[in-house]
Amino acid sequence: MxxxxxxxxxxxxxxxxxxxxxxxxxxxxxxxLVEGAKLPSEAHICRDFQxxxxxxxxALMRLQADxxxxxxxxxxxxxxxxxxxxxxxxxxxxxIASYLRAFEPRLALETECARLAAMRRTKAxxxxxxxxxxxxxxxxxxxxxxxxxxxxxxxxxxxxxGNELFPRLLQDLRDIMRxxxxxxxxxxRQGSQERRRRVIEEHRKIFTAISSQDPDLARLYMRxxxxxxxxxxTGSQGEA
Amino acid sequence: MxxxxxxxxxxxxxxxxxxxxxxxxxxxxxxxLVEGAKLPSEAHICRDFQxxxxxxxxALMRLQADxxxxxxxxxxxxxxxxxxxxxxxxxxxxxIASYLRAFEPRLALETECARLAAMRRTKAxxxxxxxxxxxxxxxxxxxxxxxxxxxxxxxxxxxxxGNELFPRLLQDLRDIMRxxxxxxxxxxRQGSQERRRRVIEEHRKIFTAISSQDPDLARLYMRxxxxxxxxxxTGSQGEA
Amino acid sequence: MxxxxxxxxxxxxxxxxxxxxxxxxxxxxxxxLVEGAKLPSEAHICRDFQxxxxxxxxALMRLQADxxxxxxxxxxxxxxxxxxxxxxxxxxxxxIASYLRAFEPRLALETECARLAAMRRTKAxxxxxxxxxxxxxxxxxxxxxxxxxxxxxxxxxxxxxGNELFPRLLQDLRDIMRxxxxxxxxxxRQGSQERRRRVIEEHRKIFTAISSQDPDLARLYMRxxxxxxxxxxTGSQGEA
Amino acid sequence: MxxxxxxxxxxxxxxxxxxxxxxxxxxxxxxxLVEGAKLPSEAHICRDFQxxxxxxxxALMRLQADxxxxxxxxxxxxxxxxxxxxxxxxxxxxxIASYLRAFEPRLALETECARLAAMRRTKAxxxxxxxxxxxxxxxxxxxxxxxxxxxxxxxxxxxxxGNELFPRLLQDLRDIMRxxxxxxxxxxRQGSQERRRRVIEEHRKIFTAISSQDPDLARLYMRxxxxxxxxxxTGSQGEA
Numbered sequence: 032m033x034x035x036x037x038x039x040x041x042x043x044x045x046x047x048x049x050x051x052x053x054x055x056x057x058x059x060x061x062x063x064l065v066e067g068a069k070l071p072s073e074a075h076i077c078r079d080f081q082x083x084x085x086x087x088x089x090a091l092m093r094l095q096a097d098x099x100x101x102x103x104x105x106x107x108x109x110x111x112x113x114x115x116x117x118x119x120x121x122x123x124x125x126x127i128a129s130y131l132r133a134f135e136p137r138l139a140l141e142t143e144c145a146r147l148a149a150m151r152r153t154k155a156x157x158x159x160x161x162x163x164x165x166x167x168x169x170x171x172x173x174x175x176x177x178x179x180x181x182x183x184x185x186x187x188x189x190x191x192x193g194n195e196l197f198p199r200l201l202q203d204l205r206d207i208m209r210x211x212x213x214x215x216x217x218x219x220r221q222g223s224q225e226r227r228r229r230v231i232e233e234h235r236k237i238f239t240a241i242s243s244q245d246p247d248l249a250r251l252y253m254r255x256x257x258x259x260x261x262x263x264x265t266g267s268q269g270e271a
Numbered sequence: 272m273x274x275x276x277x278x279x280x281x282x283x284x285x286x287x288x289x290x291x292x293x294x295x296x297x298x299x300x301x302x303x304l305v306e307g308a309k310l311p312s313e314a315h316i317c318r319d320f321q322x323x324x325x326x327x328x329x330a331l332m333r334l335q336a337d338x339x340x341x342x343x344x345x346x347x348x349x350x351x352x353x354x355x356x357x358x359x360x361x362x363x364x365x366x367i368a369s370y371l372r373a374f375e376p377r378l379a380l381e382t383e384c385a386r387l388a389a390m391r392r393t394k395a396x397x398x399x400x401x402x403x404x405x406x407x408x409x410x411x412x413x414x415x416x417x418x419x420x421x422x423x424x425x426x427x428x429x430x431x432x433g434n435e436l437f438p439r440l441l442q443d444l445r446d447i448m449r450x451x452x453x454x455x456x457x458x459x460r461q462g463s464q465e466r467r468r469r470v471i472e473e474h475r476k477i478f479t480a481i482s483s484q485d486p487d488l489a490r491l492y493m494r495x496x497x498x499x500x501x502x503x504x505t506g507s508q509g510e511a
Numbered sequence: 512m513x514x515x516x517x518x519x520x521x522x523x524x525x526x527x528x529x530x531x532x533x534x535x536x537x538x539x540x541x542x543x544l545v546e547g548a549k550l551p552s553e554a555h556i557c558r559d560f561q562x563x564x565x566x567x568x569x570a571l572m573r574l575q576a577d578x579x580x581x582x583x584x585x586x587x588x589x590x591x592x593x594x595x596x597x598x599x600x601x602x603x604x605x606x607i608a609s610y611l612r613a614f615e616p617r618l619a620l621e622t623e624c625a626r627l628a629a630m631r632r633t634k635a636x637x638x639x640x641x642x643x644x645x646x647x648x649x650x651x652x653x654x655x656x657x658x659x660x661x662x663x664x665x666x667x668x669x670x671x672x673g674n675e676l677f678p679r680l681l682q683d684l685r686d687i688m689r690x691x692x693x694x695x696x697x698x699x700r701q702g703s704q705e706r707r708r709r710v711i712e713e714h715r716k717i718f719t720a721i722s723s724q725d726p727d728l729a730r731l732y733m734r735x736x737x738x739x740x741x742x743x744x745t746g747s748q749g750e751a
Numbered sequence: 752m753x754x755x756x757x758x759x760x761x762x763x764x765x766x767x768x769x770x771x772x773x774x775x776x777x778x779x780x781x782x783x784l785v786e787g788a789k790l791p792s793e794a795h796i797c798r799d800f801q802x803x804x805x806x807x808x809x810a811l812m813r814l815q816a817d818x819x820x821x822x823x824x825x826x827x828x829x830x831x832x833x834x835x836x837x838x839x840x841x842x843x844x845x846x847i848a849s850y851l852r853a854f855e856p857r858l859a860l861e862t863e864c865a866r867l868a869a870m871r872r873t874k875a876x877x878x879x880x881x882x883x884x885x886x887x888x889x890x891x892x893x894x895x896x897x898x899x900x901x902x903x904x905x906x907x908x909x910x911x912x913g914n915e916l917f918p919r920l921l922q923d924l925r926d927i928m929r930x931x932x933x934x935x936x937x938x939x940r941q942g943s944q945e946r947r948r949r950v951i952e953e954h955r956k957i958f959t960a961i962s963s964q965d966p967d968l969a970r971l972y973m974r975x976x977x978x979x980x981x982x983x984x985t986g987s988q989g990e991a
Contacts, residue, residue, distance in 0.1 A: 085393070092391060092433055098725075105825020111723070135387070136380065136436045143379035151332060153325070193332055196376045196444065203443050204436065243591070243747075245578075248738065255735050258728065267723075338965075345585020351963070483831070483987075485818075488978065495975050498968065507963075565873070572871060572913055616916045619863035620856065627855070631812060633805070673812055676856045676924065683923045684916065 046125070047082050048089040053124030054080075055090065059099060060116045070100065070108040090128075097131045098267040114266040121217035122210060130211035133204060134261045138254065140200055141185060145237060145253035148191035149246040156191035157242055163187045164238050171227050176220050178212035184234060188253070191241065215264050226263070233259060286365070287322050288329040293364030294320075295330065299339060300356045310340065310348040330368075337371045338507040354506040361457035362450060370451035373444060374501045378494065380440055381425060384432040385477060385493035389486040391433035397482055400427040404471075404478050411467050416460050418452035424474060428493070431481065455504050466503070473499060526605070527562050528569040533604030534560075535570065539579060540596045550580065550588040570608075577611045578747040594746040601697035602690060610691035613684060614741045618734065620680055621665060624672040625717060625733035629726040631673035637722055640667040644711075644718050651707050656700050658692035664714060668733070671721065695744050706743070713739060766845070767802050768809040773844030774800075775810065779819060780836045790820065790828040810848075817851045818987040834986040841937035842930060850931035853924060854981045858974065860920055861905060864912040865957060865973035869966040871913035877962055880907045884951075884958050891947050896940050898932035904954060908973075911961065935984050946983070953979060 058064045071079070076087045091108055094100040101111045122130060148156070163184035170177030182205070189197040201208070219226050233256040240248035298304045311319070316327045331348055334340040341351045362370060388396070403424035410417030422445070429437040441448070459466050473496040480488035538544045550556070556567045571588055574580045581591045602610060628636070643664035650657030662685070669677040681688070699706050713736040720729035778784045791799070796807045811828055814820040821831045842850060868876070883904035890897030902925070909917040921928070939946050953976040960968035 089433070096433070101723075104823070132434050132436055135383070135432075135434050136440055139379045139383035140376065143375070147375070153328075192375075193329070193336070194372050194375050196372055196447070200376055200380075200440055200443060203440060207436070243581075251731075251734055251738060254731055258731060341963075344583070483821075491971075491974055491978060494971055498971060568873075569913070576913070612914050612916055615863070615867070615912075615914050616860065616920055619859045623855070623859035633808075672855075673809070673816070674852050674855050676852055676927070680856055680920055680923060683920060687916070 046129075047086045048093065049128040050125045051076070051080055051082065051086060051090040052093055052128040053126075055094060056099065056114070056127060057119065057124045059110055060114050060118055062113070062116070064110050066110050066113055068110045070110070072107070093128055093132065096135075097128075098262070098265050112265060112267040114264060115218055117218060117221060118214065118264070121214040126210060127214070129207060130214055131261065131264065133207045133211050134257060136200075136204065137208070138257050140197065141188065141257065142250045142253045144189045144192040144197050145241065145249040146246040147193060147197075148188050149241045149244050149249035151193035152191035152241055152244075156187070160184065160187040160191060160238055160241060164234055167234060168231055171220075171231065174220070176213060176216040178209060178216050181212045181216060182209055188237065188241065211264075215260055218263065229259070286369075287326045288333065289368040290365045291316070291320055291322065291326060291330040292333055292368040293366075295334060296339065296354070296367055297359065297364045299350055300354050300358055302353070302356070304350050306350050306353055308350045310350070312347070333368055333372065336375075337368075338502070338505050352505060352507040354504060355458055357458060357461060358454070358504070361454040366450060367454070369447060370454055371501065371504065373447045373451050374497060376440075376444065377448070378497050380437065381428065381497060382490045382493045384429045384437050385481065385489040386486040387433060387437075388428050388431035389481045389484050389489035392431035392481055392484075396427070396431035400424065400431060400478055400481060403427045404474050407474060408471055411460075411471065414460070416453060416456040418449060418456050421452045421456060422449055428477065428481065451504075455500055458503065469499070526609075527566045528573065529608040530605045531556070531560055531562065531566060531570040532573055532608040533606075535574060536579065536594070536607055537599065537604045539590055540594050540598055542593070542596070544590050546590050546593055548590045550590070552587070573608055573612065576615075577608075578742070578745050592745060592747040594744060595698055597698060597701060598694065598744065601694040606690060607694070609687060610694055611741065611744065613687045613691050614737060616680075616684065617688070618737050620677065621668065621737065622730045622733045624669045624677050625721065625729040626726040627673060627677075628668050628671035629721045629724050629729035632671035632721055632724075636667070636671035640664065640671060640718055640721060643667045644714050647714060648711055651700075651711065654700070656693060656696040658689060658696050661692045661696060662689055668717065668721065691744075695740055698743065709739070766849075767806045768813065769848040770845045771796070771800055771802065771806060771810040772813055772848035773846075775814060776819065776834070776847060777839065777844045779830055780834050780838055782833070782836070784830050786830050786833055788830045790830070792827070813848055813852065816855075817848075818982070818985050832985060832987040834984060835938055837938060837941060838934065838984070841934040846930060847934070849927060850934055851981065851984065853927045853931050854977060856920075856924065857928070858977050860917065861908065861977060862970045862973045864909045864917050865961065865969040866966040867913060867917075868908050868911035869961045869964050869969035872911035872961055872964075876907070876911035880904065880911060880958055880961060883907045884954050887954060888951055891940075891951065894940070896933060896936040898929060898936050901932045901936060902929055908957065908961065931984075935980055938983065949979070 055064070055070070064070070070076070070091075073084060073087050073091070077084055080087070091100065091102065095102055095108075098112060099110070099114070100108050102108045118127065148160075152160075163180060163186075167177050167180040167184055170180045185208070186198055186201055189201045216230070219230055233252070236252040237249060237256060240252050295304070295310070304310070310316070310331075313324060313327050313331070317324055320327070331340065331342065335342055335348075339351060339354070340348050342348045358367065388400075392400075403420060403426075407417050407420040407424055410420045425448070426438055426441055429441045456470075459470055473492070476492040477489060477496060480492050535544070535550070544550070550571075551559070553564060553567050553571070557564055560567070571580065571582065575582055575588075579591060579594070580588050582588045598607065628640075632640075643660060643666075647657050647660040647664055650660045665688070666678055666681055669681045696710070699710055713732070716732040717729060717736060720732050775784070775790070784790070790796070790811075793804060793807050793811070797804055800807070811820065811822065815822055815828075819831060819834070820828050822828045838847065868880075872880075883900060883906075887897050887900040887904055890900045905928070906918055906921055909921045936950075939950055953972070956972040957969060957976060960972050
């Protein structure tokens with residue numbers, strides 16, 4: 032494996048690490064960097080991209096956290112999985128990094144929301160979650176992406192957790208969550224029928240676990256759903 | 272066990288459930304409601320406090336979540352532990368409910384911050400956490416509550432998690448976390464030397480686990496610290 | 512909802528709680544006790560079944576732990592989900608209780624095995640897991656239940672955890688795990704094509720996570736697989 | 752940092768990895784290998800110890816898992832913490848590896864036992880846990896190590912989990928757990944008064960959480976206790 036050619040345009044705007052992340056991502060989705068290809072060294076990227084070492088490290092750390100590359104200490108960094116080249120139809124390449132980052136606090140917060148909701152939800156709150164689920168199915172049937180319905184579902188689960196701080200924190204992540212959902216569901220809409228079926232089933236499992244007041248199950252299914260959602264974006268699972 | 276006398280003043284302000292929570296809490300801390308005492312029925316509290324059933328349910332659910340009362344379905348709700356009567360020296364009784372609620376999203380977010388910080392922290396970030404720990408020790412030695420230093424410590428851990436959304440979410444909880452820390456550390460300052468030693472040791476364990484890059488240990492020690500902090504406020508552990 | 516008719520034959524053998532569990536289970540699978548039906552009171556079951564209160568409590572606790580009934584304190588115990596009536600084709604009714612109990616230590620042990628295997632597996636160990644997966648697929652294609660291949664897969668994951676105590680403990684559960692797998696996969700073989708596809712996919716996800724050295728993912732997918740396996744037996748999910 | 756001198760006697764008995772682990776451990780506890788010292792390369796150890804590469808890798812992996820050394824990929828393996836030199840008073844050096852390995856399945860199994868015990872324990876089972884705790888305190892007061900009482904406590908928690916497979920699995924680990932407890936508590940008896948106080952407090956917290964039927968708290972305190980126990984053996988915490 033020779034070092035892959037990595038063509039970088041020096042960046043000028045703020046969140047430099049996100050811009051660098053986006054450029055590397057584009058070269059992966061476009062196939063210029065194929066799976067298994069070795070990225071140039073940190074020093075090399077610093078020079079070509081004209082940024083400091085911490086910026087390069089942050090971009091590589093995030094690419095690794097998102098499952099797109101893998102670092103082998105002392106050896107180098109390699110492309111691990113290739114997201115759909117349609118990814119950039121739904122988000123600017125520099126935004127994708129920030130959309131994927133949203134999954135980390137979401138995993139922490141929303142697994143706990145699901146657990147607490149299974150313990151504390153009132154009937155009215157359960158109905159709200161059920162209505163959001165039905166609305167998401169309706170949107171899918173009409174051929175829409177359904178990202179607003181998706182956000183409403185997750186907000187309803189947070190609302191059922193019996194602590195107003197949870198929906199408040201999700202509201203604080205609102206823009207980034209919605210961007211992320213628009214991107215994920217945009218890909219899903221273009222994907223197979225099977226893929227849409229899975230997205231609905233994952234949500235229904237969460238609803239059912241909250242309905243039957245099983246906190247461990249609700250937490251597991253929320254974790255599973257968010258993990259699969261992220262993997263559908265980054266292409267780190269070989270599904271249709 | 273007869274129903275305890277619960278004297279309630281009808282409430283008029285917004286977060287009615289918090290006001291009701293505060294009134295019941297005051298009667299527990301003051302000793303009017305002793306451990307094991309049975310609270311009046313929901314219907315009874317509705318009438319005396321002149322609020323709807325959902326408000327009463329929310330207040331009781333939160334008192335239970337905070338470990339102050341325990342509900343036995345079909346039997347009633349009983350006082351479980353008695354916080355220090357000095358609690359209301361450091362916070363208005365209607366605020367205490369909201370301060371305690373902050374522990375739920377904190378447990379979700381900050382255990383994940385500690386785990387990620389152990390994996391990703393740079394040397395500079397580790398130093399910042401270490402400096403915040405030293406500042407907290409300094410404040411204790413000067414006889415101060417150290418709540419600003421405490422917040423700085425937790426923010427530094429979030430900052431080391433390699434995802435700017437974590438410190439942003441903690442900043443969103445800033446006022447409520449600070450109120451909660453002022454209350455908890457106010458009690459600690461008045462407490463025993465042993466109690467102050469424990470608070471420092473809990474923070475030091477988190478720092479050491481992040482320093483030695485052990486994600487599971489960092490998560491465990493953060494969970495332990497936050498759980499013990501809450502228990503020190505609600506008096507649900509029999510320590511000095 | 513009136514109390515359902517529950518016809519019980521007094522039991523004479525050892526593990527009385529399992530025999531009682533089995534009799535109640537049979538009446539659920541056969542449809543004599545329908546979903547939502549209220550079970551007789553503990554006192555009533557004690558008298559009809561001629562056993563002591565602790566035996567009845569244990570049987571009801573296990574039925575609840577397995578998701579077959581739900582207890583509402585102070586109100587009663589109700590049938591929650593109905594397993595396939597073919598369940599008793601694959602195991603004696605008094606054995607089913609013990610097969611389902613195996614999932615509790617398995618969830619504890621095997622999620623940790625999967626996590627450690629993702630961190631420590633050698634190439635040879637990964638190959639062994641991969642071969643066990645291929646063997647399971649082969650068995651399914653030949654129309655066999657594949658329970659020996661299933662056990663071999665889980666043992667290979669435990670073997671890759673880098674601590675010989677894990678496979679030793681699984682060997683200690685060997686008979687009960689195999690009985691449980693024979694029952695679960697017996698139902699799966701008779702089930703839909705879709706159901707067999709899911710079982711394979713769940714195993715493949717575990718393999719892939721261990722292969723790509725992602726401990727959190729491996730743990731999640733093992734937990735998901737074991738939870739779904741149990742739910743497929745107890746019928747607590749509405750799948751084909 | 753030069754490579755440390757590591758004097759190895761070629762081993763001839765079975766579990767070669769444990770014998771090698773023990774020899775390296777002895778040189779750490781005796782101070783021949785100081786904190787920060789770099790171990791010889793794998794190839795070097797293979798040659799001196801006359802074993803194959805997998806044996807060396809397993810010994811180093813376990814030393815790392817136990818927190819005694821740390822591997823930096825591509826750079827080498829370094830001594831991280833130094834256990835008490837009294838460790839080998841209580842166990843043969845080749846046994847210590849196997850005693851420390853016991854903590855991995857224990858953490859998996861016993862955290863779940865504690866959680867389930869908090870949900871399911873009968874009064875009789877709670878009393879048994881309480882009696883085991885009192886017996887442990889008694890043993891400490893009489894200046895005994897109390898390892899039999901310690902085992903009885905953990906077995907009583909497993910017995911209260913409402914699933915006979917848990918105590919059966921602990922019984923399967925019985926010899927290794929007892930060896931491990933004899934070693935840990937042997938060190939504790941020789942340690943400070945403060946150290947004995949902590950051991951009792953950790954057990955009491957578990958008992959109290961099970962008593963007050965708080966599953967999350969019981970799990971947390973069991974995890975904390977087992978983690979601290981291991982750290983007390985390996986010296987990876989700087990306590991008295």
